[in-house]
Amino acid sequence: WRRCAVYPEPPKEILRPVYLPEKLLTSPGPCNCSDRVLQSLSQQMLGHLHPEICQLMDDIKAGLWYAFQTRNRLTLALSTSGHGGMEACLDNLLEPGETALIAKCGIWGERAADMANRSGANIKFLETALGVPFDLTALEKALAKHRPAVVFVTHAESSTGMKQPLEGVGKLVHKYEALLIVDAVASLGGEPFFMDAWQVDAAYAGSQKVLGAPPGITPVSFSPRAERKIFRRKTRPAYYWDLKILGNYWSCFGAPRVYHHTISATLVYGLRTALAQLVEEGLLASWARHAATAVRFRKGLRDLGLQCYIENPEHQLSTVIAIKLPANIDGNILIAQVMKKYKIEISGGLGPTVNKVLRIGLMGINAEAYTADRVLSVIHNELQHSLKAKI
Ligand code: PMP
Numbered sequence: 001w002r003r004c005a006v007y008p009e010p011p012k013e014i015l016r017p018v019y020l021p022e023k024l025l026t027s028p029g030p031c032n033c034s035d036r037v038l039q040s041l042s043q044q045m046l047g048h049l050h051p052e053i054c055q056l057m058d059d060i061k062a063g064l065w066y067a068f069q070t071r072n073r074l075t076l077a078l079s080t081s082g083h084g085g086m087e088a089c090l091d092n093l094l095e096p097g098e099t100a101l102i103a104k105c106g107i108w109g110e111r112a113a114d115m116a117n118r119s120g121a122n123i124k125f126l127e128t129a130l131g132v133p134f135d136l137t138a139l140e141k142a143l144a145k146h147r148p149a150v151v152f153v154t155h156a157e158s159s160t161g162m163k164q165p166l167e168g169v170g171k172l173v174h175k176y177e178a179l180l181i182v183d184a185v186a187s188l189g190g191e192p193f194f195m196d197a198w199q200v201d202a203a204y205a206g207s208q209k210v211l212g213a214p215p216g217i218t219p220v221s222f223s224p225r226a227e228r229k230i231f232r233r234k235t236r237p238a239y240y241w242d243l244k245i246l247g248n249y250w251s252c253f254g255a256p257r258v259y260h261h262t263i264s265a266t267l268v269y270g271l272r273t274a275l276a277q278l279v280e281e282g283l284l285a286s287w288a289r290h291a292a293t294a295v296r297f298r299k300g301l302r303d304l305g306l307q308c309y310i311e312n313p314e315h316q317l318s319t320v321i322a323i324k325l326p327a328n329i330d331g332n333i334l335i336a337q338v339m340k341k342y343k344i345e346i347s348g349g350l351g352p353t354v355n356k357v358l359r360i361g362l363m364g365i366n367a368e369a370y371t372a373d374r375v376l377s378v379i380h381n382e383l384q385h386s387l388k389a390k391i
Helices: 035-041 051-068 082-093 107-118 136-146 169-175 224-232 243-249 265-281 283-303 331-342 369-383
Strands: 074-078 099-104 122-127 150-154 179-183 202-204 218-222 320-324 357-361
Touching: 035 265, 051 074, 051 218, 051 265, 074 082, 074 224, 074 243, 082 107, 082 150, 082 179, 082 202, 082 218, 082 224, 099 107, 099 136, 107 122, 107 150, 107 179, 122 136, 136 169, 150 169, 169 179, 179 224, 218 224, 224 243, 265 283, 283 320, 283 369, 331 357, 331 369
Parallel strands: 099 122, 099 150, 150 179, 179 202
Antiparallel strands: 074 218, 202 218, 320 357
């Protein structure tokens, strides 16, 4: 190596101290972590098979059984963000040539279709207008027509702020011998979710949203029906997502743990602590707190003369609220001003709602009255300074 030239200039930027401002994160995620979660993250590293880590992983499973309302033994957390949860569910439950029926009414159905397509599946859509959920009649028609192996539904469509009702969906999907995958990234812990009662076969959540842990450790759960497919399939999913091996690492099948990858001990501490907070508060109390904050926020919006993008109250999420962007307001100016002046993050549209909405996330520790009022007040202050330039 002595004959290799060493670049003469070591990078100076890396020597600068890291200074990070504290921001109030009220976009659809990530949201702020509690002090208790932050403290847990500062503990020293442990090995990925040390008994203490294995105990914390077992604790996480117990917390997730509660959060998902399930008894599924194949319940664990993946070392990835929400997208990885989506990919793991699709890749494990679809074989090349099978059909995936994907409910599409915002960005997440599109993303799932892209992933399922890469797993070699045929894609069929159950499409509704933006912000409008599908109903059971439309679902049954699509199931009968396409005979899919898998149906993909987003519970909390964070690009529009829409909640998809899930009662009856799993039962219908099973009548047609398909498996139901649900994206619960923006809902788990903040909206009622009953994995077993609703007969959901695979669900994944977001650690960085309602749960209030950092991103990068994604809760997932698979029903016994889904497990049968995973064990009987002819082709193999990508190694990193292979739930047969991951299930062993998480000791889901009663066999000794086997190394699959090096889990981040730090993220295990964070998720374990975040789940403890959810269990201490109680799911019912957490759902009620998110609902009450959203009601207060929506009332405040009406007082400011602003409208929710989702008009039907039954389909409005508590966790993510999309506001119709008034025709005379430049959303990008508003978002930039709110960040610059107040260090508060709010968000614009995503995918099909770009330039149509502002999106506010009131999740985890930010789902409370003071934060809701603060966001309303800064929006109120900045609206008048965010007018579109007249051409
Ligand atoms: N699904 C939904 C409903 C989401 O809101 C998000 C994140 N905004 C994702 C999936 C993807 O999650 P991540 O950014 O953690 O990969």
